[in-house]
Amino acid sequence: MFFTQFTLYLIAFVVLATVFAIAEAMRTRQGKYRPPSPLKLPIIGHLHLMSGYQVPYQAFTSLSKKFGSVFGLQLGYVKCVVINGQKNIREALVTKGHHFDSRPNFERYQQLFSGNKENSLAFCNWSTTQKTRRDMLKAYTFPRAFTNRFYTLEELVSSGTRSVVAALSTNTTSTKSVISRHCANIFTRHFCSKSFDVDEATFVEMVDNYDEIFYEVNQGYAADFLPFLLPFHEKNLKRVNGLTHKIRDFVLDHIIEGRFDSFDVQAEPDDYVESLIKYVKSGESPQLSWDSALFALEDIIGGHSAVANFLVKLFAFLAKEPQVQENIHKEIDRVLGTKEVSISHRTLLPYTEATIFEAIRLIASPIVPRVANRDSSINGLEIEKGTVIFLNNYDLSMSPQLWDEPEKFKPERFIREERLVKPEHFLPFGGGRRSCMGYKMVQLVSFGILGGIMQNFTIGADDTSYTVPVGSLALPKDTFTFKFVRR
Numbered sequence: 001m002f003f004t005q006f007t008l009y010l011i012a013f014v015v016l017a018t019v020f021a022i023a024e025a026m027r028t029r030q031g032k033y034r035p036p037s038p039l040k041l042p043i044i045g046h047l048h049l050m051s052g053y054q055v056p057y058q059a060f061t062s063l064s065k066k067f068g069s070v071f072g073l074q075l076g077y078v079k080c081v082v083i084n085g086q087k088n089i090r091e092a093l094v095t096k097g098h099h100f101d102s103r104p105n106f107e108r109y110q111q112l113f114s115g116n117k118e119n120s121l122a123f124c125n126w127s128t129t130q131k132t133r134r135d136m137l138k139a140y141t142f143p144r145a146f147t148n149r150f151y152t153l154e155e156l157v158s159s160g161t162r163s164v165v166a167a168l169s170t171n172t173t174s175t176k177s178v179i180s181r182h183c184a185n186i187f188t189r190h191f192c193s194k195s196f197d198v199d200e201a202t203f204v205e206m207v208d209n210y211d212e213i214f215y216e217v218n219q220g221y222a223a224d225f226l227p228f229l230l231p232f233h234e235k236n237l238k239r240v241n242g243l244t245h246k247i248r249d250f251v252l253d254h255i256i257e258g259r260f261d262s263f264d265v266q267a268e269p270d271d272y273v274e275s276l277i278k279y280v281k282s283g284e285s286p287q288l289s290w291d292s293a294l295f296a297l298e299d300i301i302g303g304h305s306a307v308a309n310f311l312v313k314l315f316a317f318l319a320k321e322p323q324v325q326e327n328i329h330k331e332i333d334r335v336l337g338t339k340e341v342s343i344s345h346r347t348l349l350p351y352t353e354a355t356i357f358e359a360i361r362l363i364a365s366p367i368v369p370r371v372a373n374r375d376s377s378i379n380g381l382e383i384e385k386g387t388v389i390f391l392n393n394y395d396l397s398m399s400p401q402l403w404d405e406p407e408k409f410k411p412e413r414f415i416r417e418e419r420l421v422k423p424e425h426f427l428p429f430g431g432g433r434r435s436c437m438g439y440k441m442v443q444l445v446s447f448g449i450l451g452g453i454m455q456n457f458t459i460g461a462d463d464t465s466y467t468v469p470v471g472s473l474a475l476p477k478d479t480f481t482f483k484f485v486r487r
């Protein structure tokens with residue numbers, strides 16, 4: 001009897017020890033410090049976990065509660081890691097920024113840029129060419145205060161804003177169209193010294209084409225992760241490709257015209273177009289072909305769509321927030337009286353600027369992911385070369401641990417002692433060597449146009465029961481409509 005009981009204990013011990021040994025061996029083989037990951041399904045991996053949310057980044061936030069701040073996801077064929085939390089995101093953006101400076105290789109991106117995503121400023125991998133393109137742009141996208149370039153931009157934004165105010169006073173078309181056309185004109189004037197009649201048909205078509213492409217690149221596609229679905233998008237991709245070709249024709253016919261041939265390489269460039277021409281013609285290293293230079297120019301002109309979509313979202317928030325509008329009115333009236341708002345007044349109007357920050361907080365998302373260019377780690381967890389990295393700034397912007405009532409529109413959260421403050425966890429434009437190249441333009445142009453509109457109008461809507469989608473920027477062509485009521 002004793003012998004039998006002993007044998008049973010022995011067998012149980014051996015079985016348990018074997019199970020632990022196998023579990024441990026599997027853990028070691030998988031890499032002891034790999035980011036944890038939920039159970040996955042064949043083929044789609046974890047894609048199903050993204051459904052049922054307004055934006056997929058909300059799924060990232062709920063998964064982080066279960067799996068920790070750094071966790072792995074297999075989205076279809078694509079191995080991904082989601083990084084949450086300010087400390088981890090900063091490690092990826094700054095401390096190890098050079099490990100995570102590539103972009104995904106989605107077929108959609110390739111097709112949008114003539115079969116080579118390296119033509120794109122935002123979707124290319126890091127290279128000396130990208131560094132050069134960024135360095136060349138800086139002078140135009142980050143004009144320093146008190147320089148000629150800043151004052152010229154100030155005048156462009158002011159005159160653009162006057163036209164916006166005039167157009168909205170007799171608004172017969174959609175607000176988005178009015179704002180987009182005027183933002184496009186500010187961008188073409190600033191980067192290309194080229195001004196257009198905002199009602200002229202070819203120009204309107206160019207603006208509409210940009211807006212459609214902007215909407216398109218801001219959509220998440222299952223086919224990015226399951227390439228066998230691409231044939232279902234073929235027709236749409238062809239259509240969007242056609243739009244990019246029409247933009248190229250517009251740029252060549254109406255912006256470049258004869259400037260490439262006539263520009264003297266010895267001359268100082270007057271605008272971004274001439275900076276590109278000078279670089280290409282002088283054959284500097286790393287070499288940039290004229291074709292690639294044109295892609296960079298088209299990308300940056302396209303920044304106007306981001307600003308226009310952003311402004312329309314901002315108006316949609318404001319139409320629901322009469323108190324915020326009253327606060328802006330009071331600030332502008334108290335500080336400037338009837339003097340026209342301009343971009344130099346930003347520091348004088350902190351509440352107005354905080355309103356822009358608050359709308360940016362609510363639309364922030366990791367829509368432009370990174371890719372690990374080498375084996376690395378975040379927070380001690382291994383990340384393999386080639387992994388797509390989502391830096392979850394949506395969570396940073398919406399976390400109740402970091403913000404008081406984060407779902408509410410409260411510009412005052414950015415004000416301390418009547419000054420604008422930007423918390424360290426506010427990272428809507430990414431950071432490090434691949435940070436957004438257009439954030440200053442967003443802040444300056446939005447401030448000028450918002451200031452001018454608020455000085456003249458109260459923004460209303462027939463029905464304000466709508467919800468403004470958070471965690472996304474692009475709006476469809478037919479979107480919110482407003483009433484601009486003269487003050």
Ligand code: HEM
Nearest residue numbers: 121122303306310368428429430431434435436437438442
């Ligand atoms: C509210 C509007 C905008 C938001 C929220 C936004 C946000 C972002 C984010 C999150 C990134 C990725 C940063 C990273 O990986 O660290 C990015 C990249 C970029 N943005 Fe923006 N952006 C906006 C407007 C603009 C505008 C107006 C322009 C052009 C004038 C622009 C040009 C770029 C470019 C060129 C990149 C790619 C930079 C690179 O990869 O080297 N953005 N943006």
